[in-house]
Amino acid sequence: MVFIHELGHFLAAKAVGIEVQTFSIGWGPKLWGFKRNKTEYRLSWIPIGGYCKMKGEEDFATAINEKKDHVENSPGSFNAASPLKRIFVAIAGPLVNLLFAVIVLSTIWLFGYQYQSYDAKIVVMADYLDETAPEQGYRGKNSPAVLAGLKTGDLILSVNENPIASFSDLQREIVQQARQMLSLNVERDGVRFETTIVPELNAENGAGLIGISQFVPTVIDAPEQTAIAAGLLSGDQIVRVNGTEVKHFQEFLRSINRDPKVQNLIGVRRNGGFEQLNWSAAADEKGGLKLDFGIQSKTFSTPSYNLFEAFGRGWNEVSSTLVSTFRALGHLFTGLKPEGALSGPARIIYITGEVATSGFSVGLAEGFRRFFEFLSFISVALFFGNLLPIPALDGGQIVLFLFEGIRRKPVRAITIQRYQIIGLVIIIALSVFAIFGDIKYFIGK
Numbered sequence: 465m466v467f468i469h470e471l472g473h474f475l476a477a478k479a480v481g482i483e484v485q486t487f488s489i490g491w492g493p494k495l496w497g498f499k500r501n502k503t504e505y506r507l508s509w510i511p512i513g514g515y516c517k518m519k520g521e522e523d524f525a526t527a528i529n530e531k532k533d534h535v536e537n538s539p540g541s542f543n544a545a546s547p548l549k550r551i552f553v554a555i556a557g558p559l560v561n562l563l564f565a566v567i568v569l570s571t572i573w574l575f576g577y578q579y580q581s582y583d584a585k586i587v588v589m590a591d592y593l594d595e596t597a598p599e600q601g602y603r604g605k606n607s608p609a610v611l612a613g614l615k616t617g618d619l620i621l622s623v624n625e626n627p628i629a630s631f632s633d634l635q636r637e638i639v640q641q642a643r644q645m646l647s648l649n650v651e652r653d654g655v656r657f658e659t660t661i662v663p664e665l666n667a668e669n670g671a672g673l674i675g676i677s678q679f680v681p682t683v684i685d686a687p688e689q690t691a692i693a694a695g696l697l698s699g700d701q702i703v704r705v706n707g708t709e710v711k712h713f714q715e716f717l718r719s720i721n722r723d724p725k726v727q728n729l730i731g732v733r734r735n736g737g738f739e740q741l742n743w744s745a746a747a748d749e750k751g752g753l754k755l756d757f758g759i760q761s762k763t764f765s766t767p768s769y770n771l772f773e774a775f776g777r778g779w780n781e782v783s784s785t786l787v788s789t790f791r792a793l794g795h796l797f798t799g800l801k802p803e804g805a806l807s808g809p810a811r812i813i814y815i816t817g818e819v820a821t822s823g824f825s826v827g828l829a830e831g832f833r834r835f836f837e838f839l840s841f842i843s844v845a846l847f848f849g850n851l852l853p854i855p856a857l858d859g860g861q862i863v864l865f866l867f868e869g870i871r872r873k874p875v876r877a878i879t880i881q882r883y884q885i886i887g888l889v890i891i892i893a894l895s896v897f898a899i900f901g902d903i904k905y906f907i908g909k
Contacts, residue, residue: 466489488514524880568839586614641672644672645661686698690746789844
């Protein structure tokens with residue numbers, strides 16, 4: 465993503481006649497490189513970030529050291545270019561990040577894809593409260609789902625008139641729209657009705673929450689040897705546990721005895737018949753429940769769109785992500801914890817690995833799709849973050865160049881230096897904050 469960002473600056477600089485001295489992927493000492501047409505291309509030792517060094521830094525350093533009022537710019541240097549050209553170079557990096565995201569997402573929609581999920585049938589979490597818990601939050605009896613009149617077993621058909629095919633679609637709509645009024649089209653026992661709902665803000669990560677989980681039918685998939693020994697087979701649907709009827713996975717979890725020394729009487733529907741089996745729960749390393757079988761999901765397929773439709777879909781996804789990012793910035797002042805909103809490199813790398821691993825565990829195509837979707841999200845974040853009006857970032861530089869263009873004379877060298885120092889302090893503070901946030905994140909896991 466950094467390579468794509470810096471490539472935007474590089475191509476824009478070349479296009480307007482600014483000399484690029486070094487184009488590096490990574491920071492620190494050079495690992496490998498070559499020189500061509502006055503530009504040194506290099507890979508550097510520290511595999512985080514990168515930079516596009518343009519001619520003119522020496523001129524600026526000379527002006528500061530000799531206490532000159534203005535920088536004496538040499539031909540082909542960055543500061544010798546007009547403010548408009550410098551704005552073009554500064555904005556090119558973020559714009560290429562945005563373009564990358566649109567192209568990737570449009571390509572995904574162009575070919576279509578399959579994914580695993582469940583129908584958009586819901587379980588209202590308030591129905592399964594732990595009555596001893598002092599604070600239920602969005603899971604409680606005043607959750608957005610309860611206030612909207614939703615009930616376990618409801619099927620969500622659309623959100624703000626956007627059709628919902630799966631629970632993944634529903635989750636995506638809700639997560640991105642915390643504190644926004646949403647219109648839901650719902651089906652209950654064959655009857656359709658509409659209601660409105662306002663997702664709560666999750667202060668930890670900025671996600672919208674309404675107090676529901678997915679309605680997962682208890683159909684067994686890929687049983688392990690211990691489950692097979694108990695008589696459970698792939699395709700069995702668990703309908704009773706210890707004499708209690710269960711309709712979905714949440715009820716199954718609530719009904720089983722989790723003591724591995726105690727057997728549960730499991731009633732399963734198999735090939736139109738009914739079987740009763742004895743099965744014992746197992747515990748993981750932390751003492752939590754460990755099932756020795758999986759639960760079947762459903763395969764959904766998206767259509768293949770033509771080029772123009774795919775581009776529209778890709779652009780809409782990017783626009784939606786940008787809107788969500790703007791809202792998240794506003795939520796920082798109204799309850800969102802900053803450490804949840806700001807991720808450092810360690811957490812980003814970890815999450816990227818988790819996304820890729822979960823995708824590739826399903827299949828090669830699904831792995832690449834999820835991986836590139838996540839890269840697109842990061843690319844949009846780079847577009848947004850770099851255009852914030854913070855000195856030393858692209859947005860801060862654009863503000864400086866606009867100021868110079870309006871007043872029609874160069875900004876004093878010492879003013880530029882102080883402006884950059886302010887930006888550097890802000891960037892260092894944000895970096896330290898992000899690193900501590902990453903440490904807290906990993907300790908929590």
